[in-house]
Amino acid sequence: MTRKLSALLCAAALVAAASACSSSTSAAGGGDATGPVTLTYGIWDPNQKPAMQQIVTAFEKLHPNITVDIELTPNADYWQKLQTEAASGTAPDVFWMSTTRIGLYAGQGQLLPLSGRPGFESSPFPASLNGIYTVGGKQYGMPKDYDTIGLWYNKKLFDAAGVAYPTAAWTWQDVIDASKKLTDPAKGTWGIASPDWTQENLYNDIFQAGGWVVSPDKKSSGFTDAKTLSGMQYALDFITKYKTSPTAQQMTDTDPSQLFASGKVAMFTDGDWDALTYKNAPGLQADVAPLPAGPQGRATVINGLANVIYARTPHADAAWEFVRFLGGQQANAIQAASGAVIPAYHGLGDAWVKSMPQFHLQTFVDQLDHAVPYPVSANTGPWATADQTILDQIWAGKLSLNAGAQQLKSTTDADLAKG
Amino acid sequence: MRSQRLWPVHVLLAVGAAAMVAPFLWQLLTSLQTLGEATHVPPTFLPGWRWSNYAEVFTSMPFLRQFLNTVVITVVRVAAQLLFCSMAAYAFARLRFPGRDVLFLVMLSVLMVPSQAYLLPQYQILMHLGLLNTLTGIVLPGLFSAFGTFMLRQFFLSLPLDVEEAARLDGAGPVRIFWSVMLPLAKPGLISLGVLTVLWSWNDLLWPLVVTSDAGRMPLSVGLATLQGEHVTDYPVLMAGSLLASLPMIVMFLVSQRRITEGIAFTGSK
Structure with a gap:
């Protein structure tokens, strides 16, 4: 409520300032x-x-x-x-x-x-x-x-489970299979962490499935599109169907990037910005591979x-x-x-890639070829915030994916209509 | 016999005390760890005793300068609030003048407005006064508070009228009565307002953050917040800084423990 109010006031203030400044x-x-x-x-x-x-x-x-x-x-x-x-x-x-x-x-x-x-x-x-x-x-x-986003993986956990490291040839099915082999409830380790985060997880899956979030004319959202739904279903299945990801509750208690850094999770799709964290995590031997290909091929959010x-x-x-x-x-x-x-x-990414030679950071640069822009509109903040609340409910199991997708669409479309 | 009946109480109190101290202990331990240790799952308890985190606090922000700013801001705010709020409160409680109750309601209505709503106008007033990025600008809106006035008014209302009447019969005017008779009687109320204002001012973040842009003009609360990164935060250094920043508050509490608990119990808030 307060957040909404402050957003409203700020928007009003911006309008006032804009008219004042035109002169x-x-x-x-x-x-x-x-x-x-x-x-x-x-x-x-x-x-x-x-x-x-x-x-x-x-x-x-x-x-x-x-x-x-x-x-x-x-x-x-x-x-x-x-x-x-x-x-x-x-x-x-x-x-x-x-x-x-x-x-x-x-x-x-x-x-x-x-x-x-x-x-x-x-x-x-x-x-x-x-x-x-x-x-x-x-x-x-x-x-x-x-x-861009990459598939971070824990080399020690892969070695222990006898699973080959992810490559650029991996598809969704490879990730699913590997996550099953890497999950070990006795040791408390998970195959993958699949939170309801958009930039790190969901948007990538949606684009790999051939789905879309905001239409090119910025007037409607694609959450009820069958392909978009299949992308979200893929991410959710790790928790509900294969049970190879910590639950939403567990990932709210402990940030998935911390779970990964602590060797509790074998795979995590995450941005290049956490490279320094993973480099400094004691005892972690990690590396990064390109995101897997979905039904419609490769994609990463930029x-x-x-x-x-x-x-x-x-x-x-x-x-x-x-x-x-x-x-x-x-x-x-x-x-x-x-x-x-x-x-x-x-062409200046080289110095950055070389700054942490223990990781294949070039992965993030190479994925530019499949990069899809982060979805935005004239006023992205309100619907992105509202969407996250609905996604939280879907991930917590309080809302089915289909019912949630309807809500996502109606909420986002209403905001997009405001321009 | 007596001690037998007391031991369950002591156990209960000890558990309660441990629960209250635990976060501070946790903060102390974290402040001596590396970032890797601090964010590890399951948590590492024993730190690597990295005292250098404390040195880093002083290199990553102008700690002493900001500490001094915080002290100045707090002292001025507390002194001003005690003076202005008690004067207004006494007037609303005891003096009779036309429109008093309406005026009081208008003043109370300030309490109902969320702070985001007046952030912008307040900011623009200070901008026109040329006080942005100054300590004066940080302090100015906090010199008076509707809450403090309300609290002290209730306190004055609870004082017996007889003392005042006696003073009036002896020939004291309203100013004299306020200063020499009522104010000394209101000491418990003043102490609790003082304590609450110190705590509020020491922790106040949003207003000083919006008003200041120079690190050298910021109070500690804002300086510490700037240590928070977008993706990576050096939690041990942040904890070391926060611990240093809260030390004066902890010392203040230890020194005047009884008065503070009495004062807060009196207002029924924290």
């Missing part, structure tokens, strides 16, 4: 930097702050008249703070944007379009990411990094952040210089070396 954008555009300029750069991940600081230092060396202050906001409160600031005209000049919010912020006129800026080039980045950050024909976000410029920045040109630098080779190479994320810039 001031023209003034903001003229803020050319001849004297010293200080930009603020809003980010939310403390683990990436050192890399961001390195990039800023490199940028300041090239542009002695521009100083960049990094503002780190706690991840959990980043959006609430940003909404307050955006509505008041005080948001950072440049800040991180996610695929789930770009529609809202670009749609409300809170961001400056990058298309048409001198020297803007989107070709070095994955087309699917450029697509997500393009709203109304204009690109608003300079892709920063991307993530998602990623972008750098955007605030529409009401007084230093639009300096901000563009900075964003252009963030989207360049040097900045992406610094990101890659830090090992925290895969840089969005094409």
Whole structure:
């Protein structure tokens, strides 16, 4: 209730701010930097702050008249703070944007379009990411990094059960068979963890089954499509039919990534971002393979952040210089070396892949060929949150998959209709 | 005979005490582990005694600066609330003026509005005052509270009228009566309001987080929150920092234990 209320208020605030700012954008555009300029750069991940600081230092060396202050906001409160600031005209000049919010912020006129800026080039980045950050024909976000999903597996558990490691040739059936062999109730180990997480699990299965989540015109959702249903059924079967995955309750008590890191789960489809966690987990010998092929072939969800410029920045040109630098080779190479994320810039994933040689991280880069964009709409947040609540009920066994899918469709469609 | 009857009570109390202390003990143990140990399933109890986690708290955030900010914020808020709330409460409880009850209801209505609703207007007022990213900006909205006024008003209402009448017969005016007679009598109420305000202010997160953007201007609550990563959080360091941050509160409790429990029991809340 409170969440809904705050979302409503924030949306209202954004609308108010957008109408207020339409008159001031023209003034903001003229803020050319001849004297010293200080930009603020809003980010939310403390683990990436050192890399961001390195990039800023490199940028300041090239542009002695521009100083960049990094503002780190706690991840959990980043959006609430940003909404307050955006509505008041005080948001950072440049800040991180996610695929789930770009529609809202670009749609409300809170961001400056990058298309048409001198020297803007989107070709070095994955087309699917450029697509997500393009709203109304204009690109608003300079892709920063991307993530894909892979099949993480525990080598020790595979060896103990005498099962061959997953390969790129694996299909759903191979995963199901392996999960049965790897489940050992006596030892308390599970073959696989199949939570109701969308990006890490369900969306991938849906796309591998040939299903869809949001239609290209963003007007309807595909949860009742037979193929979409079969993708969700596959994920749910590990719990209900084969009993090779911990239950929803067990995975709520302990995060599946922790279960995997502790050697309790043999397989887990998870993003590249947990590589560092698995590297540091004591006693864990893990590796990663491509996601298995479903009835309609291979697919992995691609998602990623972008750098955007605030529409009401007084230093639009300096901000563009900075964003252009963030989207360049040097900045992406610094990101890659830090090992925290895969840089969005094409061909610079190598340094990241080599940062953890014990894993086949190249898997995540190679899967770009089968990458399907993370499903978004003009305002993704409300339906994504509502969907998760319904999925939780299906996974907990309180709702059948078919009845739940009906609810997912009606809830999502109602939100999509609001635009 | 007597001790025989008491031992079940003691066992019960000991179990209760253990349950209350366990989270803190767990926090202490976690703060001395590596991240791998801290997130392992089943849990590892004995840590690897990584004292360096505590050193890392000081390198990953300006801990002392933020500690000082928190102290300043808390002291100012507590002093101001005790003064303003008690004055308003006394007026609402004892002074007779037209529209008093309506005014009181209007003030109480503030309690009914969820804080998200006034976050934005409050922020914009401070923005126009040029107080964003300042300690003044953090403190300003917390100088007065409707809850504190309500609480102290109820307290003043419970005090006997006779004392006041006696003071009035001796020629004391309302200010004199308030300051020299009623305020000393209201000491238990003031202490409980003070304790609640200290706890609230020490833990307050959302408002200071929205108002500040410089690490050097943030209180500890916000500084600690920034240690939380998107996918990976260094829990041992976070626990070490939280433990250090809560030490002053623990010390305060140990020093004035009785008054605090009495004060909180008096308001019937926590």
